[in-house]
Amino acid sequence: MFILQHLPIICLVLSGQICVVTSSCNAKLENSLFDDLIGMMLKLKGTENGGQGNKFTQKDTPAFTAYRNSVQTASANDIVKFDKLWTNTMNVYDVTTGVFTAPMPGLYHFSAVVMSVSGKDLFLHLWHNDTKTAGSYTQGDGYKTGNFDVVFNLKKGDRIYIKCTSCNNGHKIYSDSNNYSTFSGYLIAK
Structure with a gap:
């Protein structure tokens, strides 16, 4: 880290916040530096010229969070169906099929x-169209949770879903009124 003796040290934070640690310099130079930095931030965020950049609104941003509040028994190749919704902008998630479809x-x-039923194994995969991607395997005593956290570059019409991989004897996805099993997705960038 370096320190400039006669200029303010300005820290840019990725969230867009600016903090200024002052030292002695003239106000005109300080304001000019500040204006230049704000202008660079707006250009990076695509909001210069009155917000004409890559700005999303809730209405045009695909996003969903679905959940289960009951047990689902699944056989091999069954799709896990998160049958309740908290969020579903643009109707991108279908509770009857368990499939997200990219609108753009x-x-x-x-x-x-x-979550698995107490003491039972559960082997799942996240699928992109007809391709198996990330896996989750839970086993052992007690209730266990498997997690997925991925980023995909999707084309319009691509499908994302979770499928039971080797659920030969009717494996169960556990949930109850505490909504332990959830599935979410949203657009990061166009």
């Missing part, structure tokens, strides 16, 4: 927490 191309983030 872009970079998407998905996460899930899936």
Whole structure:
């Protein structure tokens, strides 16, 4: 780290906040530096010229959070169906099929927490179209949770879902009124 004796030290934080540690310099130079930095931040965020950049609104941002509040028995190749919704902008998640469908191309983030029944194994995979991607395997005593946390570059119409991989004897995805099993996804960037 270096220190300039006659200029303010200005820290840019990724969240867009600015903090200024002052020292002795003239106000005109300080304001000019501050204005330049604000202008650079706005250009990076795509909001210069009155917000004409890559700005999303809730209405045009695909996002969902689905959950289960009951047990689902699954056989091999069954899709886990998160049958209740907290959020579903643009109707991107179908509770009847358990499938997210991308309404537009872009970079998407998905996460899930899936709980097994106490003392039972549960082997799941996150699928992108017809391709198996990340896996989750839980085993042992007590209730266990498997997690998914991935980012995909999707095309319009691509599908994302969670499927039971080797649930030969009717494995169970556990949940109750505490909503232990959840699945979420949203657009990060177009």
